[in-house]
Amino acid sequence: MSDRLFFPLAAALALAMVALAAVWPQGLGARSPGPFGHVPVQQTAQAQAAMKRETEASEQRLKAAREAVADIQTQRLSPAK
Numbered sequence: 001m002s003d004r005l006f007f008p009l010a011a012a013l014a015l016a017m018v019a020l021a022a023v024w025p026q027g028l029g030a031r032s033p034g035p036f037g038h039v040p041v042q043q044t045a046q047a048q049a050a051m052k053r054e055t056e057a058s059e060q061r062l063k064a065a066r067e068a069v070a071d072i073q074t075q076r077l078s079p080a081k
Contacts, residue, residue, distance in 0.1 A: 041047055 042051075
């Protein structure tokens with residue numbers, strides 16, 4: 001392939017890749033600089049509230065499980081007569 005053809009094609013491909021990277025959806029990570037990016041889903045108020053509810057529910061389940069284990073251990077160590 002001639003250098004006169006290869007290098008302009010390589011440059012055009014590089015520019016196309018940079019342009020694609022600038023407008024490609026950003027996913028859930030940090031926001032891309034404007035005007036392209038969007039607020040990540042995890043930073044919205046609804047998602048923050050849902051994550052907080054999920055964490056609190058998980059902590060409650062963990063607390064209940066620990067209490068149940070402690071009750072079982074107490075019953076085994078001091079059986080009722």
